[in-house]
Amino acid sequence: MQRILSTQLPAHVGTTVRLAGWVHRRRLLKSVAFLILRDAAGLAQVVVAAPALREQVEALTEETVVEVVATVVASPTAPAGAEVVEPTVRPLGPPAVAPPFDLYRPALTATLPTQLDHAATALRHPSRSAALRISAAAVSGFRATLDEQGFVEVHTPKVVASSTESGANVFALDWFGRPAYLAQSPQFYKQLMVGVFERVYEVGPVFRAEPHDTVRHLAQYTSLDVELGFVTDHRDVMAVLRGTLAGMVATVAERVGGALATLGVTVPEVPAEIPAVHFTDALKIAGAPADEPDLAPAHERALGEWALREHDSDFLFVTGYPMAKRPFYTHPDPARPAYSNGFDLLFRGVELVTGGQRLHRHADYLAALAARGEPVEPYAGYVDAFRHGMPPHGGFAIGLERFVARLTGAANVREVTAFPRDLHRLTP
Amino acid sequence: MQRILSTQLPAHVGTTVRLAGWVHRRRLLKSVAFLILRDAAGLAQVVVAAPALREQVEALTEETVVEVVATVVASPTAPAGAEVVEPTVRPLGPPAVAPPFDLYRPALTATLPTQLDHAATALRHPSRSAALRISAAAVSGFRATLDEQGFVEVHTPKVVASSTESGANVFALDWFGRPAYLAQSPQFYKQLMVGVFERVYEVGPVFRAEPHDTVRHLAQYTSLDVELGFVTDHRDVMAVLRGTLAGMVATVAERVGGALATLGVTVPEVPAEIPAVHFTDALKIAGAPADEPDLAPAHERALGEWALREHDSDFLFVTGYPMAKRPFYTHPDPARPAYSNGFDLLFRGVELVTGGQRLHRHADYLAALAARGEPVEPYAGYVDAFRHGMPPHGGFAIGLERFVARLTGAANVREVTAFPRDLHRLTP
Numbered sequence: 001m002q003r004i005l006s007t008q009l010p011a012h013v014g015t016t017v018r019l020a021g022w023v024h025r026r027r028l029l030k031s032v033a034f035l036i037l038r039d040a041a042g043l044a045q046v047v048v049a050a051p052a053l054r055e056q057v058e059a060l061t062e063e064t065v066v067e068v069v070a071t072v073v074a075s076p077t078a079p080a081g082a083e084v085v086e087p088t089v090r091p092l093g094p095p096a097v098a099p100p101f102d103l104y105r106p107a108l109t110a111t112l113p114t115q116l117d118h119a120a121t122a123l124r125h126p127s128r129s130a131a132l133r134i135s136a137a138a139v140s141g142f143r144a145t146l147d148e149q150g151f152v153e154v155h156t157p158k159v160v161a162s163s164t165e166s167g168a169n170v171f172a173l174d175w176f177g178r179p180a181y182l183a184q185s186p187q188f189y190k191q192l193m194v195g196v197f198e199r200v201y202e203v204g205p206v207f208r209a210e211p212h213d214t215v216r217h218l219a220q221y222t223s224l225d226v227e228l229g230f231v232t233d234h235r236d237v238m239a240v241l242r243g244t245l246a247g248m249v250a251t252v253a254e255r256v257g258g259a260l261a262t263l264g265v266t267v268p269e270v271p272a273e274i275p276a277v278h279f280t281d282a283l284k285i286a287g288a289p290a291d292e293p294d295l296a297p298a299h300e301r302a303l304g305e306w307a308l309r310e311h312d313s314d315f316l317f318v319t320g321y322p323m324a325k326r327p328f329y330t331h332p333d334p335a336r337p338a339y340s341n342g343f344d345l346l347f348r349g350v351e352l353v354t355g356g357q358r359l360h361r362h363a364d365y366l367a368a369l370a371a372r373g374e375p376v377e378p379y380a381g382y383v384d385a386f387r388h389g390m391p392p393h394g395g396f397a398i399g400l401e402r403f404v405a406r407l408t409g410a411a412n413v414r415e416v417t418a419f420p421r422d423l424h425r426l427t428p
Numbered sequence: 429m430q431r432i433l434s435t436q437l438p439a440h441v442g443t444t445v446r447l448a449g450w451v452h453r454r455r456l457l458k459s460v461a462f463l464i465l466r467d468a469a470g471l472a473q474v475v476v477a478a479p480a481l482r483e484q485v486e487a488l489t490e491e492t493v494v495e496v497v498a499t500v501v502a503s504p505t506a507p508a509g510a511e512v513v514e515p516t517v518r519p520l521g522p523p524a525v526a527p528p529f530d531l532y533r534p535a536l537t538a539t540l541p542t543q544l545d546h547a548a549t550a551l552r553h554p555s556r557s558a559a560l561r562i563s564a565a566a567v568s569g570f571r572a573t574l575d576e577q578g579f580v581e582v583h584t585p586k587v588v589a590s591s592t593e594s595g596a597n598v599f600a601l602d603w604f605g606r607p608a609y610l611a612q613s614p615q616f617y618k619q620l621m622v623g624v625f626e627r628v629y630e631v632g633p634v635f636r637a638e639p640h641d642t643v644r645h646l647a648q649y650t651s652l653d654v655e656l657g658f659v660t661d662h663r664d665v666m667a668v669l670r671g672t673l674a675g676m677v678a679t680v681a682e683r684v685g686g687a688l689a690t691l692g693v694t695v696p697e698v699p700a701e702i703p704a705v706h707f708t709d710a711l712k713i714a715g716a717p718a719d720e721p722d723l724a725p726a727h728e729r730a731l732g733e734w735a736l737r738e739h740d741s742d743f744l745f746v747t748g749y750p751m752a753k754r755p756f757y758t759h760p761d762p763a764r765p766a767y768s769n770g771f772d773l774l775f776r777g778v779e780l781v782t783g784g785q786r787l788h789r790h791a792d793y794l795a796a797l798a799a800r801g802e803p804v805e806p807y808a809g810y811v812d813a814f815r816h817g818m819p820p821h822g823g824f825a826i827g828l829e830r831f832v833a834r835l836t837g838a839a840n841v842r843e844v845t846a847f848p849r850d851l852h853r854l855t856p
Contacts (some may be wrong), residue, residue: 003658008587020658022817040578040626063817091660092694093789103723118814120620140571150468153564155650155828157847158586158611158633159599161854162781171587173601175647176851177638180586182601189847192548192856196557198468204632205586209604219603230431230448231518261653283721361521381856385548389491389524400583418615419585423604427590428620428809 001069006037006044008381009082011350012072018085019044020092022124023060025104033057035089036104037068038124041260045083046070057088063096064106075190104161111119112414119419119428127253130259134221134252135404137259141251142224142398143242151226152197156189158205160184162378169209171219182207185397187329190227191358194393195385196262198229213423214413218401220421226355227395234341234357237394238276238317241353242346243397245315246270252407263408266345268314275307276317277337294325297350304349316382319326319343329370331357341394347406355396362386429497434465434472437510440500444461447472447496448520449511450552451488452742453532461485463517464507465496470686474498482515490532491524491549493566496578540842547847547856558687559844560679562643563832565687566789568630569679570652570826573672578658579654580625584617586610586633590806599647610635613756613825617654618808619786621814622821626657631828641851643840646829647851655785662759662769662785664834665822666704666745669781670772671832672826673743680835691836696742696775703735707767719752725778732777756796759785759822769822783824790814 001018009017021039033048046068048057060066070087099121101110103272108115108125122128143153163181164172171182186202193200206223226244229239249267252260260266279284283292285306286299295303295318307316320339323332331341342356359365365383369376376383392413404416414420419428429446437445449467462474463485469760471854476485488494492849498515527549536543536553543550550556571581591598591609599610614630634651654672659665677695680688688694705713711720713734714727723731723746735744748767751760759769770784771801787793793811797804804811840846847856 065817065819092819094791095815097815099816120623123621123624132582132624133580135583139581140575143568143571147568150471152561153567153843154560154846155563155633157648159635159648159849161856171601171603173599175599175854177637178854180854185708189670193546193551194847196551196560205583207587211604220585220587249510276557341747363522385856387525388527388549391493391520418621421585421587426587426603426606426608428813 005010005041005065006039007041007080009044009072009080009084012076013074013082014072016069016071017084019024019046019052019070020066020338020371021063023064023096025062026057026060026078028054028058030173033062033068035068035087037066041326043079044068045075045078046082046087046089047085048087049085053087053089059095060089060103061095061098063099063124065092065096067091068349095206099218111286112412116414116425117428118418121177126262128173128415130262131404131408131410132418133256133259134263134408135256135400135416137252138248138407139222139224140255141248142244143201143203144251146199146201146248148198149243151176151199151228154186154190154193154197154200154202155204156183156186156193157204158207168368169211171207184208185223186225186329187397189224189394190378190392190395191329192382192385194227194229195388195390198346198391199227209264211423215414217403218413218420218422219416220419221402221413222397222400222401225395226397227393229393230392231357231392233392234319234343234355234394237355237357238274238319238342238343240263241355241396242270242274243254245345248403249407265408267407270315271311272317274345275313276318276319276343277303279318279320279322284316293322293336299350300351301344307345307346314348316346318329319345326356328366329358329393331359345396347403350402350406352403352406353396353398355394357392357394360386360390360392364377431495433469435469435508436466437472437500437508437512438502440752441502441510442500443513444497444499445499447474448494451490451492451494451524454485454488454489455613456482456486458509463488463494463496465494471507472496473503474508474515474517475511475513476515476534477513481517481579482516488517488519489523489526490530491527491552492522493520493524494518495520517691518852540840543754544842544848544853545856551846555583556692556777558684558690558845559832559836559838560628561684561687562691562836563828563844565680565683566676566831566835567650569676569684569773570672571631572679574627574629574654577627577668577671579627579629579656580621580718582614582618582621582625582628583632584611584621584630585705597639599635599637614637614653615755615825616807618653618823619757619818619821620810620813621656621736622655623816623818626819629654637848639851641663643842644830646841646845646850648844649830649841651826652826652831653823653829654825655821657819657821659785659820661820662711662771662783665783665824666702666703666747669783670698670702670733670822671774672848676831677835684751693842695835698743699739699741702743702745702773703739704747704771705731707746707748707750710746721750723772728779731776732774735774744774745771746774754784756791756800756802757786759787759820773824775831778830778834780831780834784822784823785822788818788820790815815841
């Protein structure tokens with residue numbers, strides 16, 4: 001007999017079916033007992049009447065894996081509008097050891113560190129698994145939107161020979177006896193691949209050895225990277241980002257509505273045109289001094305409130321960040337060279353995406369590195385490629401965990417990460 | 429004026445269009461000159477008649493990035509059945525330095541090491557970019573097939589605390605002052621996630637510090653990992669693998685027919701049921717001694733020929749590999765415990781996929797480690813999770829680069845990898 005999922009019960013009323021899953025909970029009343037079975041789709045109520053069966057069910061601890069063959073009857077009070085009766089129950093393994101928290105309660109009451117220590121079981125709780133389902137749907141929407149526009153997915157090295165980009169905050173490793181480093185981003189590779197495919201994206205892990213112990217930082221996170229060529233300036237990049245976000249949000253709404261309902265959240269509307277303010281205006285709106293070189297979190301919050309109030313938008317682009325605060329490969333604003341063609345996207349007052357137009361001329365790279373007093377040599381393989389013809393281009397990177405945390409209202413990115421890695425955590 | 433791609437020219441005959449791309453080649457004849465423009469979609473022929481323009485084009489070295497505004501005319505002899513005339517040509521950067529090989533010739537004549545040293549430009553050659561397009565389509569088909577069957581995509585840690593799985597061949601790194609290792613596979617994590625979603629997959633980098641300098645080994649490659657719960661045995665896993673391969677091959681055929689044509693290859697047919705032979709029979713077919721513990725490459729080749737001859741199939745499952753040759757988490761064949769419920773899939777006589785049923789009872793893990801004389805401690809976070817109820821499950825892993833190499837007939841996996849990493853190569 002083919003196994004069916006709990007959500008398929010209503011379509012099988014009056015027939016005998018085979019279910020399988022975890023003992024989510026047992027409710028042992030005086031006259032009757034219920035075994036609540038959890039599977040990939042949801043919950044099924046198994047009615048236990050016969051005394052011998054009841055005795056068997058009493059020994060089946062929560063999380064034990066079982067198979068149930070039973071008859072489906074309609075029941076308006078049961079989870080899916082149907083329940084199963086007269087079951088035979090067959091354990092598919094020994095009785096489970098109870099996890100250090102109850103998975104059947106509406107909320108996980110264990111502290112986050114305890115949950116993370118026991119991630120494999122904590123993730124079974126609907127509140128934790130829902131966030132990961134949303135994450136998967138968001139990435140699927142990301143790829144589908146870009147695929148439709150002729151982007152090609154690439155896979156680039158995660159181990160590199162030089163500690164480029166920031167110099168600090170890299171993980172060092174031993175590569176067959178040679179020093180090497182974990183890649184902090186696919187930035188250089190995705191730019192080079194613009195020379196091949198014009199439009200590329202990558203979904204992959206990036207590594208930051210940042211000694212920050214905050215609710216926003218992970219030492220490994222999943223970066224959604226995009227780069228496209230033949231742009232006029234950063235505004236072409238922003239338009240692609242807008243469409244990508246809309247595709248991500250639409251896919252989440254369409255594919256994992258149940259997960260959104262579990263978390264009690266709705267997806268934001270991505271405006272047809274996301275409002276944009278220049279950095280200098282952003283400082284004024286946030287009430288910051290005109291000579292501030294960057295936006296502090298408080299400024300970002302103020303800007304988020306402004307965008308909602310003035311533009312009814314959860315999203316706000318801030319463009320034209322000062323060149324001094326952006327990486328060396330950033331393209332300056334030709335009209336105001338102290339400011340960049342770089343942008344951030346704020347989502348509900350928090351920075352979610354960084355992007356911009358990049359330099360595309362070899363001479364500009366040499367000048368940019370010289371201006372910062374940096375040698376060319378560690379970047380040679382990257383910078384040299386720009387001698388062979390690169391179009392004007394730009395791109396952006398979305399931190400997946402931060403995106404999902406903001407979408408779901410999670411206070412800590414670790415709540416939406418299966419097995420987080422940080423300053424203190426290297427297991428499980 | 430909106431830019432169009434070279435392949436869109438036939439739809440614009442009689443109008444003025446804007447093209448952009450790379451100077452692929454110039455053909456300077458006596459009476460007329462042609463500028464062949466390459467963009468993401470293909471080639472466009474630009475007819476250069478005016479003497480001043482010809483002079484300009486003569487200075488535009490190959491690979492220079494240009495924008496062309498011109499009138500489209502039908503031309504049966506031009507690449508796309510149309511060409512453009514009376515152009516204005518605007519360089520979007522300085523003249524390009526010529527790459528160390530001609531990208532406009534039908535084949536790249538440089539040695540593979542030279543190509544890899546200059547990957548960013550070598551990958552522009554159609555023979556190299558076609559393989560990467562096939563790779564992207566294959567992964568897209570992989571995900572789409574699994575998404576349809578309720579699999580959830582996960583992202584797992586690439587840095588782990590113990591050098592598990594093989595002990596040897598791991599890359600060591602410094603994690604905030606603590607020893608850590610690059611993950612050799614997401615094996616343990618995907619198994620744990622079966623407890624959460626029942627069916628999961630991951631596409632991500634894996635790292636093997638294998639000191640092999642062969643045409644089949646990379647130190648970083650892209651692993652397509654699948655794991656599913658509530659299986660009866662390995663045959664359920666093989667059925668999912670069969671469907672996944674069919675989905676990958678169908679997506680390649682459907683989406684990147686041009687890339688297949690460039691490489692002169694056709695996709696294989698995946699039989700509705702892939703033939704399967706038990707390891708003991710495989711030894712007989714290959715003419716190997718009955719006490720051989722594994723299949724050598726020559727045996728695999730013989731089996732590939734047999735499958736084609738006897739079953740008209742490019743694919744062959746070999747099941748029941750001896751337990752002694754499989755990892756400790758492998759589930760034995762209950763009827764013949766010296767043999768496993770593990771399988772390999774051979775594609776054209778080469779191992780392409782490894783998979784099988786895994787142990788799912790905590791006690792079995794303890795026994796398996798004890799039987800191999802291995803301590804439990806390094807595996808504690810993984811093994812302990814099996815106390816909390818895990819269903820019978822299994823899975824498989826496809827090496828993306830090997831798959832694409834076999835599909836395209838590439839002799840070396842490096843030919844189908846954008847920026848390979850191996851014993852000797854850590855750049856670009």
